[in-house]
Each structure stands twice: as C-alpha cells, then as structure tokens.
Amino acid sequence: MPCMKAKPKTISTSEFKAHCLEVLNNLDPRGIIITQRGRPVARVIPFPAVNNESLIGSMKGKINIKGDIFSTSVKWHAES
Numbered sequence: 001m002p003c004m005k006a007k008p009k010t011i012s013t014s015e016f017k018a019h020c021l022e023v024l025n026n027l028d029p030r031g032i033i034i035t036q037r038g039r040p041v042a043r044v045i046p047f048p049a050v051n052n053e054s055l056i057g058s059m060k061g062k063i064n065i066k067g068d069i070f071s072t073s074v075k076w077h078a079e080s
Helices: 013-018 020-025
Strands: 009-012 032-036 039-044
Touching (some): 013 032
Parallel strands (some): 009 032
8 A cells, every 4th residue: 555645634724824823833843725716726834853962063163353342442431
C-alpha cells in the first residue's frame, strides 16, 4: 500500500478572516490553504524554528573593540 501524504486543510477567506488568530495558533506543519470562491488563493505555512545558540560567542577573537562600547564619548550636562 503506497504512503499517501495528507492534504493540507482548506478554509475560505471569510472563515479565515473571522478566525485568523485561532487558525494561526493551531497551524499544523502542513499549513492551510485559503480559498476564495472555491479556488486556492494563498497558503499559510508555519515559519521554521531557528536555533540561534550557535551564534553566541561565534565572533570571539574576530572583533576588536576600541574604546568604551557603552559610551558615545560626547560630554553633556542633563541640567543645562
């Protein structure tokens, strides 16, 4: 028996408009097809999760910091 992919769910534009937040909160990995007058007009798919852990410390030893990065080096007086 061949493996069949399940079709993404479809929803009309008016139903999507009425229940947009609920649809987005319950979006499955296959996404959802939005139809207008029975014809597909858009497909909403979840944005892939990004793992940014590899970025932490990735520039160590590649950047030279000159001066104080927490200062603009401009002297000013708040009371003047």
